[in-house]
Amino acid sequence: MNRLTIDLDALHNNIQVIDGWMQDHGADWTLVTKMLCGHTETLDALQTIGVRSMADSRLDNFRSIQRVVDNFEAWYLRLPHITAIPEIIRLTDASLNSEVEIIKVLNEEAKKQEKIHRVLVMIELGDLREGVMPGKLLQFYTDVFDLPNIEVVGIGANLGCLSGTVPSVDQLTQLVLYHELLELKFKRKIPLISAGTSATLPLLLKGEVPRKINHFRIGESVYLGTDLLGGGTLPGLRDDAFTLEAEVVEIREKSLVPYGETSTLAPFGMELTNANSIGQRGWRVVLTLGALDTEVSGLTPLNPNHQIAGISSDVMVVNIGEDRGTLQIGDSIKFRPNYAALLRLFASSYIQKQVVPTVRDLREHLSDDDQVEVLPVIDTSEDET
Numbered sequence: 001m002n003r004l005t006i007d008l009d010a011l012h013n014n015i016q017v018i019d020g021w022m023q024d025h026g027a028d029w030t031l032v033t034k035m036l037c038g039h040t041e042t043l044d045a046l047q048t049i050g051v052r053s054m055a056d057s058r059l060d061n062f063r064s065i066q067r068v069v070d071n072f073e074a075w076y077l078r079l080p081h082i083t084a085i086p087e088i089i090r091l092t093d094a095s096l097n098s099e100v101e102i103i104k105v106l107n108e109e110a111k112k113q114e115k116i117h118r119v120l121v122m123i124e125l126g127d128l129r130e131g132v133m134p135g136k137l138l139q140f141y142t143d144v145f146d147l148p149n150i151e152v153v154g155i156g157a158n159l160g161c162l163s164g165t166v167p168s169v170d171q172l173t174q175l176v177l178y179h180e181l182l183e184l185k186f187k188r189k190i191p192l193i194s195a196g197t198s199a200t201l202p203l204l205l206k207g208e209v210p211r212k213i214n215h216f217r218i219g220e221s222v223y224l225g226t227d228l229l230g231g232g233t234l235p236g237l238r239d240d241a242f243t244l245e246a247e248v249v250e251i252r253e254k255s256l257v258p259y260g261e262t263s264t265l266a267p268f269g270m271e272l273t274n275a276n277s278i279g280q281r282g283w284r285v286v287l288t289l290g291a292l293d294t295e296v297s298g299l300t301p302l303n304p305n306h307q308i309a310g311i312s313s314d315v316m317v318v319n320i321g322e323d324r325g326t327l328q329i330g331d332s333i334k335f336r337p338n339y340a341a342l343l344r345l346f347a348s349s350y351i352q353k354q355v356v357p358t359v360r361d362l363r364e365h366l367s368d369d370d371q372v373e374v375l376p377v378i379d380t381s382e383d384e385t
Contacts, residue, residue, distance in 0.1 A: 001332075002289050003245045003352040004345050008045045008362050010241035012370070014222050015049055017236040019372040021204060022216060027196065028377040030055045030075050032219030035339065037346040038064030041355045047072070048363045050372040055217055059084060062091040073376035075217070079130055085109050094118035094378060096156065098130045100143045103150060110149035118153045118378050119144070120194055123178060125157045127165040134178065141182055153378050154192025154215065155179055159199060166229060167200045169208050176212045192377065198222075202229040215377060220339050242342055244299065244351075245332035246316065250286035251324055256309075283324045287333060290314040293348050298341030302334040 015031070022029045030053040036042050038061040046054075047069045055075035056062055062074055076095040080088050080102050088095060089109045097103050097119050110117040121140065124131030132140045145152055157175055159167040172195055179193050196209065196216030203209050220226050225237030233239045257280065290296070296311045301318065309317040318333060327333075337345060345351050357365075 001245075001247055001352060002293065002350065003332075003354055004337075005243045005245070006039075006042055006045075006353065006355045007238075007241045007243070008042075008049075008355055008357060008359070010238040011042075011045070011222065012049050012362075012366075014225055014237045014241065015046075015051065015374065016370070016372050018201070018218060018222060019374060021201070025204060025209065026211065027214045027216055028192075029053070029196070029216040029218055029374060030073070030377060031222060031374055032056070032077065032217055033065065034058060034061065034077065035219060035223060035343050035346060037061065037343075039346055039353055040064055040068045041353070041359060044068040044359045045355060045362055048359060048366060051374040053374050053376050055219075059087050059091055066091070073378065073380075077217070080106060086113075089113050089115060089117055092117075093376075093380060094120060094153065096120045096122050096130070098122045098132050100140060103144045104147065107147040107150045116149055116151050116380075118151050120154050120156045120192065121152060123155055123157050123175065125159060125165075125171045125174065127157075127159050129158050131157060134174075137178060137182070138185060141186065145186060145188070152190060154190055154194050155182070156192070156194035156215070156217075159195070159197070167195075167197075167203060169203065169210075171195075172200070172203075172210050172213055176210050179212065198226065199228045201234060202227055205234070223342065224339060226339070240336070242337055242345075243302075244289075244294070244335045244337050244341075244345065246287040246289035246335070248285050248327065248329055248331050248333065249288055249315075251327060251329060252284060253281055253324075254284050256280050256282050256284070256319060282322055283320045284309065285318050285320055285327065285333065287316045287318060288314070289316045293350050294337065294344040295340040298338040299335040300338075302336060306333060 031051050032055045034057045043065055053073040054065060055077050057078035074092040076088055076092040080095050082105055085105050086109055103119055106117050122131045124133050144150060155178060159165050175193060175195050179190060183190055192215045193213050194215035195213050198218050198221035200209060201221055221234060223241055225233040225239040227234045290311050290313045292313050296316060305321045307319045309319050
């Protein structure tokens with residue numbers, strides 16, 4: 001059996017620690033849930049912990065959230081596409097945008113549904129993903145700020161999400177200046193500057209994030225504790241919230257080098273793990289996990305003596321060393337997945353997911369002092385038009 005175990009105590013710890021950082025900075029934050037792929041048990045656990053502001057990029061995931069989470073705020077992270085706008089308005093409260101044409105369609109649909117839809121205007125700061133070019137920002141805002149069923153609640157940016165651009169204090173300060181320019185030019189309040197992500201947390205801990213950056217969209221560091229700038233784990237966070245187990249279906253002592261002529265790369269792009277000399281032997285196991293299930297290159301065996309040798313679509317081969325120890329057919333080998341591997345694991349219908357402890361046990365043992373308040377960021381009290 002292949003199983004992904006979700007440690008709710010580790011998730012609770014990371015949410016609690018990050019929530020403390022947000023409070024110290026005077027900022028609100030939204031938990032990015034897209035990696036969970038709508039896994040309802042984990043979403044229910046997040047609600048129990050106190051999360052009420054969630055961001056996702058798949059509408060089906062919002063439907064899953066609605067089934068288990070009460071009164072939550074929904075942020076649509078992917079740029080809205082015209083064919084899905086009726087559902088975006090129906091299922092979400094706010095979206096990230098960079099095209100006037102799409103915001104106008106959002107406005108028309110919001111009018112039909114008698115809603116006010118909130119918009120965060122994304123600005124290009126160098127990562128070359130989405131964003132209005134700074135020189136076009138004033139005209140862009142002019143075109144959208146008077147739409148009757150649209151409320152521009154802030155400006156934002158993505159850094160490090162596509163090109164690997166490292167967030168800098170200069171870029172964040174630049175965004176603050178654009179915010180000030182818009183407020184002065186149009187004489188209206190724009191509540192949010194949303195430029196905080198997991199990649200900016202190391203800067204936050206150094207006190208280098210401008211105070212006016214007041215909204216964070218955080219995912220990876222909650223789930224994996226990752227320090228995206230320096231590597232390793234951020235202080236106080238845990239990196240053991242997810243453990244993958246894959247079942248052993250063969251154990252044999254074999255040559256560690258394939259026979260015959262081979263190419264440089266394995267069929268699925270992983271470099272073959274070869275021994276130093278032809279004929280060297282060792283114990284190898286075959287596991288019921290392959291490229292159909294996850295991004296295998298994103299897995300790290302928990303046993304430091306184990307080394308992934310290669311994969312096919314359905315199986316993985318692992319070198320376990322000169323001694324098989326007590327490992328038997330039917331046992332499991334455990335791995336720690338990275339973010340890319342987790343995305344694939346949650347999306348896979350072939351992988352069993354198990355939360356530990358159960359959500360019921362979590363709910364019974366969570367005290368009021370353990371609750372966090374990842375609360376809605378935007379005011380929706382005047383939605384009726």
